[in-house]
Amino acid sequence: HITPEKFYVEACDDGADDVLAVDRVSTEVTLTVKKDVPPSAVTRPIFGILGTIRLVAGTYLIVITKKKKVGEIFSHAIWKATDFDILSYKKTMLHLTDIQLQDNKVFLSMLNHVLSVDGFYFSTTYDLTHTLQRLANTSPEFQEMSLLER
Numbered sequence: 508h509i510t511p512e513k514f515y516v517e518a519c520d521d522g523a524d525d526v527l528a529v530d531r532v533s534t535e536v537t538l539t540v541k542k543d544v545p546p547s548a549v550t551r552p553i554f555g556i557l558g559t560i561r562l563v564a565g566t567y568l569i570v571i572t573k574k575k576k577v578g579e580i581f582s583h584a585i586w587k588a589t590d591f592d593i594l595s596y597k598k599t600m601l602h603l604t605d606i607q608l609q610d611n612k613v614f615l616s617m618l619n620h621v622l623s624v625d626g627f628y629f630s631t632t633y634d635l636t637h638t639l640q641r642l643a644n645t646s647p648e649f650q651e652m653s654l655l656e657r
Contacts, residue, residue, distance in 0.1 A: 508548035511598055515544045531596040534566055563611040566596040583633030591622045
């Protein structure tokens with residue numbers, strides 16, 4: 508969900524009530540609940556957050572807008588991110604000079620080129636950041652940690 512003040516990322520899992528709120532001015536990230544999302548917010552589906560990047564115009568949020576299932580590892584779906592959106596934290600570009608606007612446009616073009624190259628894979632249930640050999644040699648405590656905590 509997008510408002511002029513915040514980005515709200517809502518999980519679509521059954522029973523999930525938590526919403527990630529990203530303040531577009533302070534860049535502060537907090538956890539809130541669905542009822543805090545204003546009804547006026549523009550809503551659109553995404554499949555994940557790739558990250559943030561700081562360019563001339565300010566911070567941008569990069570989200571995955573399309574995905575394709577490419578396989579499974581031990582019954583865990585592996586997805587390829589196939590399309591992205593780059594969302595500006597700033598509501599306007601009026602604070603930039605013509606040269607800064609042009610530089611920002613060039614950087615956004617370069618970023619879009621990098622994102623168009625194959626190779627962005629993810630799984631919401633399996634740890635792709637560690638090899639199977641390394642995962643086999645980890646402690647039970649590590650295995651019980653969420654992917655985020657790892």
